[in-house]
Amino acid sequence: MIAKIIKSILIFVCSYIALKTIHYLLKKLFKITTFDERYENTLCSVLSSITYYIIFVLSLVLVLREFEIIDATKFGTLVTGASIVGLIAGVAAQSILKDIFNGFFILFEKQLQVGDFVVINEKFRGTVEEIGLRSLGLRDWDLRRITVSNGSITSIRNYSKNKMRVVVHVRVSYEEDPMKVMDSLEEVCDIMNEKFKDYTISPSSGDKKKSFKVYGVTDIEDNPVGAKYTITGVVQSYKYFSAMRETKLQILLVFKKNDVHIAYPTHINILHHEKNIEEL
Template identity: 40%
Template sequence: MNRIIDWFFRKSSFFDEEVEQTIQSVIRSIFRYIIIISLIIYLISQFVDIKSIIAGAGIAGVVIGFAAQQMLKDVILGFARLADKEFRVGDFVTFNGTNSGTIEEISIRFMQIREWSGKLLTIPHGEIRTIQNFNKGWMRVIERITVSYQEDPTRVKELLEEVCVICNEELNQTLYRVEDEAVEPFKYVGVTDLNPNLKYVGYEFCITGLIKPEDYFETSRQVRFELMSMFHKNQVQMPAANMVVTTEGLQHIHGGQSLSDS
């Protein structure tokens, strides 16, 4: 059966490769269930009268119905998601905000994704609540970096603009394009915060760029490398740790006065 399915899709050219892989995966899953169910019915029929089973299927049907409720839910959701084209084989996705990986197989009941570590994760459709698809349309690289208040913001701005020029040259092939025109090349956004968190104190700057989704992670790493290389080359000061000291109620060990009173 697998050979017949493979032969059919090799001879056809109705869909692109990723869609074909998804359809093949679903068709194999459907045929697999049909064969298994047919085999079970055949084996049972060799030892038990099927007609008597059907006649007394009232109570058994209720029991089986409860047992198959979750499976039926998985199948219905599987068909709905396939019809909505939420994802396809080869997409990089995150499920329920926790599990991330590349889709390797889609069946009518479950989905298998390969995590970055190499683990193969099988998730029933009924357990999938939210889906983040990193292969739809475009993605925006957003890199924020905080520098010391001692730095001249104009100097930092010029360095970041230089980084954007380098990224647009070195990573040109990853930029998202419409009619061969880059929609949003890497650009300097500006100062996005003056005290971004309690750990470090300084100016927060930001650069962004619109890229093809399949290049998102690798491009993000390369942009960070260019940022660090530029800052290291020009000895840009990074923010110092912000330390808060509470003196209330502290006293010298040898009868000294309270620091809060001094």
């Protein structure tokens, strides 16, 4: 019995060493390939996941064989052992298969890759760190690790697909001169086109140098605060968030310089002294 336990421990140790060796070789292999870096990381993550499950199953079979639960040389014993394993696995088979199939669709359709910034199910937000057969690993803004099963993924918003449109809205008081506001926003667009000239992408029509443009007044109805103006611009996806932040900053700076006031809720209270009311 002690000998079987020792052999089982050795099997797991050897399996662990084999797993680490394969992962190391995979990383070395993908370093000499000519694939895109994110695609390399994605393939490496998936192959590592597949390797883990294969080695785990083989190690489990070898350990069960040591304890004579499964004997691969005898068909009857193998069928009995397989039936027991199948009975246990059958309970979770449906969800496992759903995770695996969904994982393959995500991989081969290139819905996301390692390194992409995504929003999953309109709930989980972060950078993809790992894509496995059964689950997806994200790292959020607080550096917390989020694991989402592939089968539960119903929607993916990917912020890392070549290009994205920056859309910034700002509300300005109705008392402001609309043409003055438009001129100020045009100045913001000129600043953004100059600062991000190496990262802007030409829209379907128009000049790349004028990627950032004033879209115009987009709302004046049913809003007592002020009119809404909109700026748009197309940039490379990895510059989306920095362009969004910079646009908002430039709006504040230019408006302050040009004495344009951003709208905000206000309340006017009119108070009358009783004596004044009687006189009136």
